[in-house]
Amino acid sequence: MAEHRTWRDQRRDETLQTIKTVARRQMAEQGTTAISLRAIARDMNIAVSALYRYFPGLDDLLTALIVDNFTALAAALEAARDAHAGRPYRAQLWAVLLAYRGWAVTNPVDFQLIYGNPIPGYHAPREQTVPAVVRGFSVIVGLIEALFQAGEAVPAPPYDAVPPSQRDHIRAMIASDGYPVSELALYLGVAGWTRLHGIIMLELFNHLQPVIGDVGAYYRQEVAALFHEFGVKPPPDG
């Protein structure tokens, strides 16, 4: 019955994409909390109530946007890795970490929606977001693991073992989310993530530019410092 795609099905998909595109544009102009069905409908020259054909309510639109953003971020990381396939893993990791900031800087509001202030009254359903998060984070920890296996990194203190107070959680996370990596690789992934995340957040809200000017250069220094402390040989380039 509903097996072949009718013209109507196709139009439906297009409209659904348009809704999300308009929503993203409006968030870019007004901030993540300013998202509004009425504003989207106005922009599309459509009745507000028509939107309810596509989403049961505002929260579901938000969830769709959040999942899209995690997925787009993951895709950007994968693309950065694959663009350097065949080169040393440390070069791939370097590219991936730069791509992380790159995506955040070119899609600042999408990044805010994911990692910024929660939207009052809205809670993202974890079962929908977690897979997309895992997909992105896997790129990073997968390369760290590969680094060890290939001998491109020799762990040194204090980053040569998972501290006892974190071990249980790290282990549980590997089990429940299915990361195919060692505990140490996952732990170093988290450590690198928390460290670089601060730069990106401060940059997005313009707290860092007046202080150090070229944030891109600063970020690259911090990634290099991270490599140094994780016992990774310096990457061939950059």
Added chain:
Amino acid sequence: MAEHRTWRDQRRDETLQTIKTVARRQMAEQGTTAISLRAIARDMNIAVSALYRYFPGLDDLLTALIVDNFTALAAALEAARDAHAGRPYRAQLWAVLLAYRGWAVTNPVDFQLIYGNPIPGYHAPREQTVPAVVRGFSVIVGLIEALFQAGEAVPAPPYDAVPPSQRDHIRAMIASDGYPVSELALYLGVAGWTRLHGIIMLELFNHLQPVIGDVGAYYRQEVAALFHEFGVKPPPDG
């Protein structure tokens, strides 16, 4: 004429404080963007229009809250430092860095108001906020500087010099904001700040707890790692 404080003056100050207190409580419950004059008035059992006797408009209330928060954070850092006066500078710095997270964790919404998503349509007036920011940051960089002078830290690569691409901005910041410290001390202050900031942000939005569990322990490890990389001797305690 207006030199001695009347009973009315005193009441006025009390009401002004109440307004800010209620505003803070409501932000804590509803998020920073949900702040509303009508809700505050409702909570205080007062007419909305009465609030305009205290603030010209909503934006001015926001500015007052933001300045208050920067000031409170700065005071918390100073208190942590002074509680260890006379002990080695590295012990004081350790206490101050823990106090930074401590304040954020016990006042999460206040921290969000300062360092989280901007509120749509509002821009903080820099001339009002900068002095309070400088006061807080001075505590950290002042101790780093003292560390060097007292020989408690011996800078090592890559944190032994300000990279060329940042030098101009660091120098300008020292000049314009009046930090009485060396360029290297200010640069290391920024580096430590961006590094720890990510942990706090992720913790505030509950992204870190499912991953590593005890965020406090993790934070302490990262501060210790920071000390290690900045060439600081380990602090006497914890």
Added chain:
DNA sequence: TGTACATCAGTGAACGCGCGTTCACTGATGTAC
């Protein structure tokens, strides 16, 4: 100390705005025979 006046905290109604969601409906697209 007592009185006339000025100040100003607080009132309550109104203006004009935007919001999410519901509901009975129209009319074009798709399907079964």
Added chain:
DNA sequence: TGTACATCAGTGAACGCGCGTTCACTGATGTAC
């Protein structure tokens, strides 16, 4: 191929809500003489 019917995208009005700001006002507190 042609017709009868089902599906469903989109309409437009309505409901009930909350918001910031303005304005003419009342009445208590403070001041000048």
